Amino acid sequence: MTANLTPQYHDAEERYKAASSHGEKLEALKEMIALLPKHKGTEKLYADLKKRLAKLEEETEHAARGAHRADPGHVRREGAGQWVLLGPPNAGKSSLLAALTHARPEVGEYPFTTRVPLPGMMPFEDVQVQLVDTPAVAAGHTEPYLPNLAHNADGVLLVLDVTADDVDPSLALLDELLGRARVWPRTRPLPRDAPPFLAHRPVLVLANKCDLDDGTFTELAREAAAPDLPFFPVSAARGAGLDALRPVLFSELRRIRVYAKEPGHKPDLGRPFVLADGATVHDLAERVHHDVAAALRFARIWGHAKFDGQQVDRHHVLADRDVVELHA
Numbered sequence: 001m002t003a004n005l006t007p008q009y010h011d012a013e014e015r016y017k018a019a020s021s022h023g024e025k026l027e028a029l030k031e032m033i034a035l036l037p038k039h040k041g042t043e044k045l046y047a048d049l050k051k052r053l054a055k056l057e058e059e060t061e062h063a064a065r066g067a068h069r070a071d072p073g074h075v076r077r078e079g080a081g082q083w084v085l086l087g088p089p090n091a092g093k094s095s096l097l098a099a100l101t102h103a104r105p106e107v108g109e110y111p112f113t114t115r116v117p118l119p120g121m122m123p124f125e126d127v128q129v130q131l132v133d134t135p136a137v138a139a140g141h142t143e144p145y146l147p148n149l150a151h152n153a154d155g156v157l158l159v160l161d162v163t164a165d166d167v168d169p170s171l172a173l174l175d176e177l178l179g180r181a182r183v184w185p186r187t188r189p190l191p192r193d194a195p196p197f198l199a200h201r202p203v204l205v206l207a208n209k210c211d212l213d214d215g216t217f218t219e220l221a222r223e224a225a226a227p228d229l230p231f232f233p234v235s236a237a238r239g240a241g242l243d244a245l246r247p248v249l250f251s252e253l254r255r256i257r258v259y260a261k262e263p264g265h266k267p268d269l270g271r272p273f274v275l276a277d278g279a280t281v282h283d284l285a286e287r288v289h290h291d292v293a294a295a296l297r298f299a300r301i302w303g304h305a306k307f308d309g310q311q312v313d314r315h316h317v318l319a320d321r322d323v324v325e326l327h328a
């Protein structure tokens, strides 16, 4: 009996074989198992894959317990969400991280100054958004963990130097990298035959060094970039365009901030809970404590316009900046 494996399965298998880290290997193997047609002909293969999975999981756990050797393809998410900066050498990725966050990456005249992913937190109103600086993407020089890093992020920023003479090949390389990362720009409709496990994510183009340009190069870069990707001319050196960018980096994450309040107390307006857009009163209660969610009877909401201490049930969908009093 033949196994009749799908192209998607073979694709995952390729990634499994090419994986450079435990995390990547684990993820590819899980996909292989999910994609394996389940019938008599694949029983043995299925058992074999499950065995490999158990072994990998054990090793991963072991590594996590013992070693300090972190997987560079995984940066722990902090704050409201995580953006990964990708771009060719000298585009200004590290300069942008320095301009937008409190992180102090090395900025250099020479390419490949940045060797490992470096996260920084961007303050925005009462939340923080995480940006991750990465080593350059260049022909023949791309770090093997970059696709994984991009796949695991909440969004991707493609950074270009508008004055560079290789904007087109750089965009082609970045496009190819997004493909390997299985990141599908959210502004682009998913095709009917979309492969599984695509990450449908915001992808923005940051056209950097616009301070060196009278607008000509920026327009050429805009034409070279895919027309369905949002395009932001910026200058890391001068700060141009960054004030317009900050709110977008929060809003594109599609998160809401809600402030929990105890009955009879003032709300803690300094520390919002950050939840996914569409989150309900129940989701907030779960975040506060599982017991609170279990015992929840109702909530009162103070928010924009229509709510003013109005009583709602756990299924009520919250909005950004709602103040919620949980009654358990």
Ligand SMILES: Nc1nc2c(ncn2[C@@H]2O[C@H](COP(=O)(O)OP(=O)(O)O)[C@@H](O)[C@H]2O)c(=O)[nH]1
Pocket: 087, 088, 089, 090, 091, 092, 093, 094, 095, 096, 106, 107, 108, 109, 111, 112, 113, 114, 136, 208, 209, 210, 211, 212, 234, 235, 236, 237, 238
């Ligand atoms: N004029 C100008 N130079 C910039 C800007 N951003 C970065 N640079 C310079 O470009 C070079 C490369 O910057 P860097 O942030 O290290 O680029 P990376 O390799 O993409 O991380 C450095 O000399 C920076 O000073 C910008 O907005 N305007």
Ligand SMILES: [Mg+2]
Pocket: 093, 094, 095, 106, 107, 113, 114, 133, 134
């Ligand atoms: Mg750098």
